[in-house]
Amino acid sequence: MKKLSICITLVLLMGLALSACAPGSPTTSPQTSTAIDAGQAAQELTPTPEAAPDVVGAGPTQIVVWHRWEGEYYKAIKEIFAEYAAQNNVQIELLLVQNVADKAQLAVPSGQGPDIIAWVNDRLGDSALSKIIQPLNTYSIDESYLRANFADVATDAMIYKGQVYGIPESLEAMTFIYNKALITEEELPKTTDELLAKAATYNQPPEKYLFVYNAKGDIYAAACWFQAMGVQLVKEDGTTDVGNEASVKALELIKRFSEIMPAESDYGTADALFKDGKAAIILNGPWAIADYQAKGIDIGLTPVPIVSASGKPGAPFVGVKLLMLAENAKNPEAAVELMKYYGSAEVQAKLAQINKQVPANKTAQEMVKDDPIIAGFIAQAANGRPMPSSEYIAAMWDPFNKMIEAVWTGAATPEQAAADGAALFAQKVADMQ
Template sequence: MKKILFTVMAFATLFGAVQAQGITVWTHFGDAELEWLQNEAAAFEGAFGVPVSLVKVELGEIKQKLLLSAPEGEAADLIVPIPHDQIGEMASGGVLADMTGFATADYLADLNKQAQLAFTYNGKLFGLPMYVEGPALIVNTDLVPEAPATFEDMIAIAQGLTNDDTYGFLYDIGNFYFSYIWINSNGGYVFGRDASGSLVASDLGLANEGTVAGAELMKKFRFDYGLIPTGVDYGVADGLFIDGKLGMIYNGPWAIPNYRDAGVNVKVMPVPPTADGQYFNGFMGVQGILLNQFSANSVDAANFAKWITRPAAQVTLANLTGKIPSSNKAAQEVSSDPIIAGFAAALANAVPMPNIPEMGNVWGPMGDALTQILDNQESDVPAILNGAAAQVEGN
């Protein structure tokens, strides 16, 4: 506790002494996550005498609510948590405080570098990451007792399981979020980065050779390997896995509770590399804490943000909910949990979804492009992707 007290107070000295004015937090957390946040708020108040008021706001309402009410002084001091890909519009709208000043060398040394990148916008840290999330290969160990060591093994096992009643490997193939793994791993990308690491909206990689190669691989899943038939979407694949009729699925940690409730025994792992050493890394998301630029209690609020992102708090959250910590120390401490460890391994080299507002123009055109590409074996992949890229650029 002494070490934690020193750390929190060290951040406070950047802005002045801690003042017990009380802070307000908007959160979309529920159930175990909300209970964790309530306990952390009570502990923070007990340690520093700063009351924390938690207000439930639905995730889909937070961004617009903050953009409209923050300049009027009517928004919460903190948002706990928010997906990193939503920060661009809020940062450019001037309602997020730059939290770079709270990121000491020790804090940054312990922070997952991809999580740091996710909350960096125009070279500034606009939030403190809490946990990371993203898809991995989830294996039904009753159907697949020996996990595939290579991509080729995965395909062979999946083909061997696929018959009238059982499927070997399925996922929401028409969803660009999930299918980005094949694009990224072949050299495709959404937006490039400049020398400083900032995303460049004008550098679009959605129709380059790597993206074409990734899309051609998706066609192979359907037309060459015979694994993912027309009509398979998230609900179909997820439902078959829950029913014990699917050997492997590419899905995220949010699905694990339903699989456990259904009695499915699972192993979580990265999509295995090819025999010649090609690795597969897809998108990742990061959830973190935002500080209102117009907060009248920014010191107390920033200290509470720091409090609930400390390693000990992340360990508790991980043990309660299976969240994958953004703190390297916390991640190591919970690495004995095979589910957390499996997702952490799958996300070790994943790519944060772009956090610039222009990303909003990508999802629709690329989703439509994948539908067209997967519609028939003779689809003209380069032409379809060029059309999608032109649509993104024109929006």
């Protein structure tokens, strides 16, 4: 375990930052180096705010929040914190910090960190392991509290080694987005077999495709097929189900998709085809909605269909934005109360209405269910699986991306690609231990 902790620290000092908040995923793993000068690294990871800290409220108790919220999205959040500060006689300092999870790794142990870290759940495991964040169980926030207030997928994302480490904010998952001018709700395929059959008659390359997505080599997008087959891509102990028969069947489906889509089906290609009215359906996430609406596309959302080989609906990754309590928080009780407020139904519903984010709070979901876009992502997230919180998540990207690309291009059979992907993943995990 000591060796693992050292490795994690070195990886983090190289600036690794993973997130499921953007389309796509890392394709390479960072290299560790024992030649890093600790003093220089500490200086490099000292938070350098992109703007002056925003301070709201003037009470005697100060709560410092490190975050990555920006633009109009942040404006609504700042107003939420300002209201809380005024009502509770506290002062809240909001500091925009790039690579916030990485920079907390040195700042928190040295006593220069915040009270609260706002990030995404895929960094929860390594942050907990290196004692950058502390469990909330001692502050009366346990699993039963989360399940009473938040969607199950959000609750699952907050738990690491049996302890609760965060309050969920919002959810992000990829779903089927369709152009209502090109396909009606009744015509949408209900299973992957039906999807493939419809595509065979619908497609008229290169001007007309039924379905596209970032398919050529991206495990983030492909996770819905694997997880529908029951494949656990990264387990908490650093093992994987990739390599078993179910993962081979998922790769066989991806191979069939390669026969109905352009050969270069990366994110940009798929996105352009949908925007240009040349694809009726795309698998994409909430980050794309504004662009599609700006193009004047009348879009609808529907969950990823049933994967015929398993009889289970497609199960994409769900990235869960959250607030975490820093290990050396100067005002932990006050910070936890603020976190609970931020997770409340009223706050999350308000942020959903303004920012169009998908609330994690169950009551808030009911309050905004009349918004068809938000409702669509809520329905999809219910079928999804949280992004792995394991400290070994970094070992996933390169091996599994290569595995998918090998099948897509025909460089390897599904059986060989699955075996190779599992072996490369195991080697990368071993390197981290």
